[in-house]
Amino acid sequence: MSIPVDPEWWKSLFDEIYLLTDARSVCNHEITRLEVDLIKELLPINEHHRILDLCGGHGRHSIELFSRGMRGCVLLDYSRRLIRRARTAAQEKNYNLLCVQGDARWTGFSTGSFDYVLLMGNSLGYQVEHESDLQILMEANRVLRPGGAIVVDVVDGAELKRSFRPQAWHAIGEDILVCRERELEESRVKAREIVISRKHGQIRDCTYAIRYYEPGAVSALLCRAGFERVHVLSGLSSQKIKLDLGFMNHRTIATAFKSRN
Template sequence: MSSTSSTLPLDELLVDPANDALKSKQAATEAFLLTETQQDRVDAVVFPSPDDSESDEIEGFTSSETNDSSSSTSASRSSSETTRSDNHLHETNSSATASTTENRTGAICHGRVKNPESMVSKTWWKTVFSDQLYLQTDGDVVEDPAITLEEVRILERIDVVCDILQASSPSSLADAETDVDASTGTTTVKVLDLCCGQGRHILQLAELYPSLELYGHDQSEFLIQLARSRATAAASSTSTYASPNNKNVQFTIGDCRSIPYADSTFDLVLMLGNSFGYFSTDKDDEAVLTQIFRVLRPGGVVALDIADGAFQRENFTPRGWEWIDDEMMVCRERWLSEDRKRLVCREVVIKTGEGVIRDQFYQERLYDSMDMQRLLKGAGLKQLNQAIDGQGTNGAASAKQQALDLEIKTGKEMSQRGEDLGLMEQRNFVVAVKPAL
C-alpha cells in the first residue's frame, strides 16, 4: 500500500520501553512524536504502567524474545530530553531493578519486536473487534454510510447476486426457486451476512430490499449488540439505515466455523468487509467455506470480499501512520511472512494526554485467484466467471463476461481520511455457487 503519510520508523516515533517493567504505577517515560522534518516537537505522551494494562494471552510469547527489543532511546531525542526523562524515572522509582522483560506480556506497549508472528494471539479477533476502538481506527471505511452503500451497489452488479435480491419481489414469483409465503404471496429469500460486524451491510440491504429475510452472524458481542441497537433505531426516519424491515433482521453471536443454522437454509451468503483469512492455517478457512456450503440451498450463491493478495504483496509498505482525529493517532508496522502468504500487522494507538492506549497484533492470509479456486473446490463450491452488468441475468440481453475478481476500491477512492488504508485499500469479490441437485 502506498501511504500518503510520513513513514518514520516506529522505533523513532515511540520512546524506548526498556523500563516498562517497573513495578510502580508512577513509573513513566516520555515519547515524542516527530514531524516529517524531525525538527518540531509535538505534545509528549506518557506510557501507562503495565499494571494498568489489559492482559492478553499471546501465542508463543516468551520474555526471552524481548530482552534485546530496545537498548537505547530514540536517536532523535536530544540529550537534555533524555537526561530529564531518566531523572524522572529515577525519582519516581529509584529502587526498581527488575528485568526489562518482567511483566512484558502485561505491557500496553511492547517496544521493538523481533518476532512479530509470535505476538499474534491464536484468537486475535476476540480483542481487536471487542470495543469501540476498532470503529475509530477503521472508521473512515467501516463507519462511512456512503462507502457501505457503494459496496452494496457493487454487489448488485454481480448478476447471480442481483437475481437473488430481485427474487424477493412479488413480480419474480414465476421464476423463483425459493420459498413462497402463502399468506403474503411473496418469495422468501434468506440472506446470511457472515462476520457482519456492526451490521452495516445487512441494514443497508434491509432498506433497499424490504422483503428480504436477513440474518447477521459475528463473533463479537460488542459489534452484534451495536448492530441490534442500530436495527431497532432504523425505524426512525432520522436513522442512517431507516427501514421498516427491522422485524426481518436477526443477529446471532458465534464463530464463523460453526454457523448456527440448518442445512440448505440460505439463498445467499455474504462475507464482506475483508473478513476472510483470519485464521492461522488455511484448514480453518476451508472449514468456513464448508460451513457456507452446508447452509446454502442448492443453487445458492456466496460472495466473498477478500483482500487483494497480489496488490498487498506488490505494494507492501513496512510501516505507516495516520491521525484518527485531533487527539488520536495510530502507528502501524507490517511484515510479510517468509512464504509471502500471510501479512502480520501491528497497531499502536496513541492518544494525546494518555499515551499508548493499545498495542495489538493481527494477521491475515493473502489469497490469490488460484488459491481461492482450490479452497472453493475443496468445499464443494463452484467458482463463477461473472456476468457483470447490474441488470441480473433476466434483464440483460448480452451481459459482458468479466473476470471472476471484481475489484473493490471504495477505501482508496472514498475514504475521508485517505491515509493509511492497509488491507482495506483494495479488495476483490470472489463469487461461487453451490451446485444444484
C-alpha cells in the same frame, strides 16, 4: 524482528477501537452503499431472499440491505461487542435484524436455509489453522439452498504484496493516531498496531496476523469448499461494473454457486 501474535487475537480485537481504527473502510456509509450496489450487480438479490451476512461485524451491509427492503437478512459474527452495536443500530431503525453471536465455522443454522451468503470486508484468514477458512466456506455452502450463492470480498493478496509498506500511520480527527508496523510472510501479514489518543494516551497496543489470498487462491478455496461457477474479479476494473470502484481497487471479489443437485 518477528512480531509475536497471540493466535486468539481475533476473539478480542473487534471492538469499539477497531471501529475507530478501521472507520475509513467500515464506518463510511458511502462505501457500504457502493459495496451493496456491487453485491446487487453481481447477484439477483431481492426482498424475498434469505441472506446471511457471515462475519458481518457491526452489521453495516445487513442494515443497508434492510434499508433497501431486503428484510430476510441475518447477521452472524463472533464479536459480542459488534453484535451489540448491530442490534442497537437495527433497533434504532426499527429493523427486525436477527443478530447472532457465533463462529462462522459452525453456525448452527439449518442446512439449505439461505439463498445468499455474504462474506464481506476481508473476513477470512484470522484463525491460525489453515483449514479454518475452508471450514468457513464449507459451512457457507452447507447453509445455502441448492443453487444459492456466496459473495466473498477479500484483500487482493497479489496487490498487497506489490504495494507492501512495513510502516503506516493515519490520524483520525484531532484526537487519534493509528500507527502500524507490519511484516510480510509467505501467506500472512503480521502487524503491531498502536493507537494513541491526545485525550487518553495510549488506548491500544496489539498485534495480529491475517492470511491473504491471491485471486487464484480464492477461486481454488471456493472450489475445494464445494462451490461451482466461481467467478473472480480482482482489481475490479471489469467493464461490467458501472460503478466508481476506486475505493476497492485492491480487493478480490468472488461469486460462486452451490450445486443445484
